[in-house]
Structure formats: structure tokens, C-alpha cells
Amino acid sequence: MTDVADVAIVGGGVIGLSCAFELARRGKSVSVIERERPGFGASTVAAGMLTPSFEVELTPPALVELQLDSLRRYPQFVAEIESAGGLSCGYREEGTLWVSRHRDDELELEHLRKIQEDRGLPARRLTGREVRQIEPYVSPRAVGGLLVESDHQVNSRTLMVALQAACEAVGVAIRVGAGVTTVERTQGRVELAIEEESGVSTLCADQVLLAAGVWLEDGLVTPLPTIGMRPIKGQIVHLKGQRLADHVLRNSDIYIVPRSGGELLLGATEEEQGFDLRPTAGGTLDLLRYAFEILPGIYDLYVSEIDVGLRPAVTDHQPVLGPANVEGIYIAGGHYRGGVILAPSTAYWMAELMTTGRAPEQIASFGIERLLAERLQEAAG
Ligand SMILES: Cc1cc2nc3c(=O)[nH]c(=O)nc-3n(C[C@H](O)[C@H](O)[C@H](O)COP(=O)(O)OP(=O)(O)OC[C@H]3O[C@@H](n4cnc5c(N)ncnc54)[C@H](O)[C@@H]3O)c2cc1C
Known part of the structure; x- marks a missing residue:
């Protein structure tokens, strides 16, 4: 069986579902492929602190800016999820x-x-x-x-349930118990091989977003070079x-x-x-x-x-956001301690990139190239 979608997202954590919601709201047909169930990974374990002010000392300025951008987006992000799916996100503003x-x-x-x-x-x-x-x-x-x-919190478990309902309400197809084994570019599209209890199937998409958390390089074959997740x-x-x-x-x-x-x-x-x-x-x-x-x-x-x-972390503990090295494949991962706070800005700027083709300034420092350059330097000794 071969399925089709404008965008396929590998992973139904807070990052995958937030991006799916935003892309679907912008008119894309979106499929999320999740090996277990939404929120199975780090996202429902997270404490849900939205506290950039307390992380400021050890956080590079561009990342603090992205966190603050995301914190400002939170009230609207929550309002849109709650209005689409009808469930509370458990967002609180006590400080x-x-x-x-x-x-x-x-x-x-x-x-x-x-x-x-x-x-x-x-x-x-x-x-x-x-x-x-x-x-x-x-x-x-x-x-x-x-x-x-101004530093707030959200209940990450409640958020994940509300996000799933919101995604479904805007037409995102969420396939649970479906593990992506391979992602490859072929004949002008990106093809995913998917394993489910019922058997193996294929999904073809114009674009694929890899949001598989720590499993990006574990049990998933992609054309991406190793980035050390x-x-x-x-x-x-x-x-x-x-x-x-x-x-x-x-x-x-x-x-x-x-x-x-x-x-x-x-x-x-x-x-x-x-x-x-x-x-x-x-x-x-x-x-x-x-x-x-x-x-x-x-x-x-x-x-x-x-x-x-x-x-999920890479060497510099900053997120990896943007196009991968192969046309049609994108990555949103490596959010380390900040995936919940960074969900609104990740979704917004990745959707901007994937729908307009223009690389937003706000995520320019988080591209995959920095890690590849680092690896080349390491190899050169
Ligand atoms: C103890 C703890 C506390 C934290 N506290 C906070 C906090 O207070 N604030 C904050 O902002 N962040 C916090 N975080 C960090 C936050 O949880 C992560 O940054 C965030 O959840 C990462 O989201 P993700 O969607 O990238 O990954 P995940 O939530 O791990 O989701 C990845 C998903 O991909 C699926 N998947 C993997 N491989 C495949 C495949 N091949 N095919 C299909 N599906 C696949 C997995 O099943 C999983 O559901 C905390 C984390 C921990 C562990």
C-alpha cells in the first residue's frame, strides 16, 4: 500500500505534533508517523517549565532569543490548540x-x-x-x-493530549504504532518505508520533517550524515x-x-x-x-x-532546525532541555521555511551545517 501527503512527519512528540498542527493550519495535508503513541518520548516526561530567564547564563544569545520568541508565542499557541481541539493545555502564568x-x-x-x-x-x-x-x-x-x-509553565502531558486533538481537528492523519525504517529521495519525492503490525507500507511526500527525538539515528535510515544525536x-x-x-x-x-x-x-x-x-x-x-x-x-x-x-542532544546542546542536506527533507530535533518551551517557535519558523522556501533569520544559527563543519574539523584532526 502507498499513501501520499504533502508533508510526512517522523515522530509524534511535542515537536512533531506542533509542526504538524501549524503546517495543517497553513493548508498542507500532513501525516504524522509515530512508532509508539504521541508523547511516548521525552515530551510527556518534561516538567513543562517555560523559564528562559533562569537558563540565560549558559545559553547562547541566539537561543535565548528563540526561547523568548517562543514564550511570547505561548498564549496564542495554547489558545489556537484549545480552540481547535477543545481541550485545555494546562498553561499557567504564576511565575x-x-x-x-x-x-x-x-x-x-x-x-x-x-x-x-x-x-x-x-x-x-x-x-x-x-x-x-x-x-x-x-x-x-x-x-x-x-x-x-514572566517565566511560566505548561503541563506537558495535558499539552500532548490537547495537541493531538487539535491536530486531528485540523485534518492531520496520525498513524500510531507505525515505525519509519527508511527515508529516501526518489523520483522527485521523498519516500518513507513504514513498519506496522499489519505489515510494511510506503508513504510518498513532497516534504519530510524528521522529528524523531533521540531516535533520529537509532533504527532509522536516512540520507542525513551522522550528527551525533x-x-x-x-x-x-x-x-x-x-x-x-x-x-x-x-x-x-x-x-x-x-x-x-x-x-x-x-x-x-x-x-x-x-x-x-x-x-x-x-x-x-x-x-x-x-x-x-x-x-x-x-x-x-x-x-x-x-x-x-x-x-535529545547534539554536541553544542542547541536545537537543529532547518533543511537537511537532501532536497525535501527537513529536521527539527536536538531540543535537549527546551523542547516544550521551544515548540511554538519551532512550529512557526519551520512552517514558514517549509511553506515559503525562505530560511527565517530566527533559526539561521541552528542549521545542520554547523555540526557537519564540526565533524569535518574533527576528521581533519
Ligand atoms: C526529565 C525531563 C524534564 C524536562 N523538562 C523540560 C522543561 O521543563 N521544559 C522544556 O522545555 N523541556 C523539557 N524537557 C525537554 C523536552 O522534553 C524535550 O526537549 C522534548 O520533549 C523533545 O521533543 P521531541 O518531539 O523532539 O522528542 P520526543 O518527545 O522524544 O518525541 C520523539 C517521538 O518520535 C517517535 N519516533 C522515534 N523514532 C521513530 C521512527 N523511526 N518512526 C516513527 N516514530 C519515531 C518516538 O516514539 C517519540 O514519540 C525535559 C526532558 C526531560 C527528560
């Missing part, structure tokens, strides 16, 4: 609060604040007492804080019980994300463990210990889940 536990945290906070000021990012410095006025369950030992009202494991502990916070709380060791229904997420570890998805005692211990220092009340909550995901 994010840094909590200092000791002098070291305070000095780090000052340093961060200075960088934020230089970049024109708004934030409010707080004393320990002011932190507790905003969040009464924060430890009495907290010595200071920083409130960024690798998994960075993240463990996240879910607690339930009495509601202890409204804001996202964080410092350099931990973040605590409140969700509706009294759920708290403690995240996240960053580990090089290949494709190993097992939660570990050490990871859980660290997260509980750091969270306890900020919110001692977690002692009485119960552990409802320990979730593990694989962040």
Missing part, C-alpha cells in the same frame, strides 16, 4: 521563584540577576521573609529569592498530597513544579546513560534531598511516580 538556601545560592543568584539585567529580563529580588510571604511552605531557612513573573537521561519524581506551592520553585540543584490536584514534580537528573530508562535510588535520593531543603513539607507527601525520559 517562577528562585529560592536561596545559603550564601552560596545568594551569590549565584546575584550573578544570575546581573546577567538577566544586562539582557533586559525583568526579575524582582526578594528577602527570605518575602519569599515566604509568597510561598508560605518554603523552608524558614531560605535566605532570599528572585521572582520572575544522543540521549541525556532525566529522572523526575512525582509527589501527591497537600498543595505546598503555586509558583515553580528552583535553584541550581532542583526545580519543583506544582501541577493541579496537589501534584508536585521534582526534577531533574542529567545523566549520560545511553538509552537506559530505569529510575535509580541515587537520582531519587538527590531530588528528594534538594527538594526537602526548599519545601520540608514534602516529607508527608507520597511518591506517585518516578518518570524517566531521554532528552
Whole structure:
């Protein structure tokens, strides 16, 4: 059986579905091919923090700009998804609060604040007492804080369900349990070989977008040169019980994300463990210990889940966005710690590129060429 579409998207994570939604809204016929089910990968594990101000120190300026662009797009992105599919995305605007536990945290906070000021990012410095006025369950030992009202959050699980409904409402065909094994250009189109329980089939498309997360170079044959996509494991502990916070709380060791229904997420570890998805005692211990220092009340909550995901990353930890090296094939991957925040801008600018053929300035620094040049340099010794 051979199917056809204007655009085929490999992978139904937050990136694949966001791009599918935007492309379908612009009049393209879109098929998403997903090996498991939408959100199977990192996207439903993500804490859903939309917090560029707190990542600013170690993030290259072009990526901070893209994150801020995406954050500005979030309210409209959410409104469009909710209006198309009728389901809530779980987007919240309470803001994010840094909590200092000791002098070291305070000095780090000052340093961060200075960088934020230089970049024109708004934030409010707080004393320990002011932190507790905003969040009464924060430890009495907290010595200071920083409130960024413009850094928000979204429930990534709710978002994925809402995105799937929105995609279906605008006519995106989502094939689940369908693994793409090969992508190749032939006779002026791009052909995908797809394996399903029912057998093997082919899909022909004018354009293909590779959005396969960490599996881009695992079990998928494409004409792309190797770009070194690798998994960075993240463990996240879910607690339930009495509601202890409204804001996202964080410092350099931990973040605590409140969700509706009294759920708290403690995240996240960053580990090089290949494709190993097992939660570990050490990871859980660290997260509980750091969270306890900020919110001692977690002692009485119960552990409802320990979730593990694989962040897709290349060597410079920046996303890879744009045309691949073969006509008709595009890539949107390597979002590492920022796929949820970057979903609206990735979808918007990739759709601009794929529908107009013009390369948007906003994603110019994230092309695949930088990685190929890096590899050539490595090979030259
Ligand atoms: C613990 C943790 C916390 C995080 N917190 C945040 C956060 O707070 N904020 C934020 O912005 N980001 C966060 N992230 C990062 C974010 O989750 C990722 O950047 C994002 O989910 C990547 O999305 P994706 O669609 O590229 O990949 P994925 O969500 O992994 O989706 C890829 C999909 O492709 C499918 N697939 C793969 N190969 C094939 C194939 N051959 N054929 C068909 N389908 C295929 C997979 O089944 C999968 O569903 C976090 C990640 C982790 C692990």
C-alpha cells in the first residue's frame, strides 16, 4: 500500500505534533508517523517549565532569543490548540521563584540577576521573609529569592493530549504504532518505508520533517550524515498530597513544579546513560534531598511516580532546525532541555521555511551545517 501527503512527519512528540498542527493550519495535508503513541518520548516526561530567564547564563544569545520568541508565542499557541481541539493545555502564568538556601545560592543568584539585567529580563529580588510571604511552605531557612513573573509553565502531558486533538481537528492523519525504517529521495519525492503490525507500507511526500527525538539515528535510515544525536537521561519524581506551592520553585540543584490536584514534580537528573530508562535510588535520593531543603513539607507527601525520559542532544546542546542536506527533507530535533518551551517557535519558523522556501533569520544559527563543519574539523584532526 502507498499513501501520499504533502508533508510526512517522523515522530509524534511535542515537536512533531506542533509542526504538524501549524503546517495543517497553513493548508498542507500532513501525516504524522509515530512508532509508539504521541508523547511516548521525552515530551510527556518534561516538567513543562517555560523559564528562559533562569537558563540565560549558559545559553547562547541566539537561543535565548528563540526561547523568548517562543514564550511570547505561548498564549496564542495554547489558545489556537484549545480552540481547535477543545481541550485545555494546562498553561499557567504564576511565575517562577528562585529560592536561596545559603550564601552560596545568594551569590549565584546575584550573578544570575546581573546577567538577566544586562539582557533586559525583568526579575524582582526578594528577602527570605518575602519569599515566604509568597510561598508560605518554603523552608524558614531560605535566605532570599528572585521572582520572575514572566517565566511560566505548561503541563506537558495535558499539552500532548490537547495537541493531538487539535491536530486531528485540523485534518492531520496520525498513524500510531507505525515505525519509519527508511527515508529516501526518489523520483522527485521523498519516500518513507513504514513498519506496522499489519505489515510494511510506503508513504510518498513532497516534504519530510524528521522529528524523531533521540531516535533520529537509532533504527532509522536516512540520507542525513551522522550528527551525533544522543540521549541525556532525566529522572523526575512525582509527589501527591497537600498543595505546598503555586509558583515553580528552583535553584541550581532542583526545580519543583506544582501541577493541579496537589501534584508536585521534582526534577531533574542529567545523566549520560545511553538509552537506559530505569529510575535509580541515587537520582531519587538527590531530588528528594534538594527538594526537602526548599519545601520540608514534602516529607508527608507520597511518591506517585518516578518518570524517566531521554532528552535529545547534539554536541553544542542547541536545537537543529532547518533543511537537511537532501532536497525535501527537513529536521527539527536536538531540543535537549527546551523542547516544550521551544515548540511554538519551532512550529512557526519551520512552517514558514517549509511553506515559503525562505530560511527565517530566527533559526539561521541552528542549521545542520554547523555540526557537519564540526565533524569535518574533527576528521581533519
Ligand atoms: C526529565 C525531563 C524534564 C524536562 N523538562 C523540560 C522543561 O521543563 N521544559 C522544556 O522545555 N523541556 C523539557 N524537557 C525537554 C523536552 O522534553 C524535550 O526537549 C522534548 O520533549 C523533545 O521533543 P521531541 O518531539 O523532539 O522528542 P520526543 O518527545 O522524544 O518525541 C520523539 C517521538 O518520535 C517517535 N519516533 C522515534 N523514532 C521513530 C521512527 N523511526 N518512526 C516513527 N516514530 C519515531 C518516538 O516514539 C517519540 O514519540 C525535559 C526532558 C526531560 C527528560
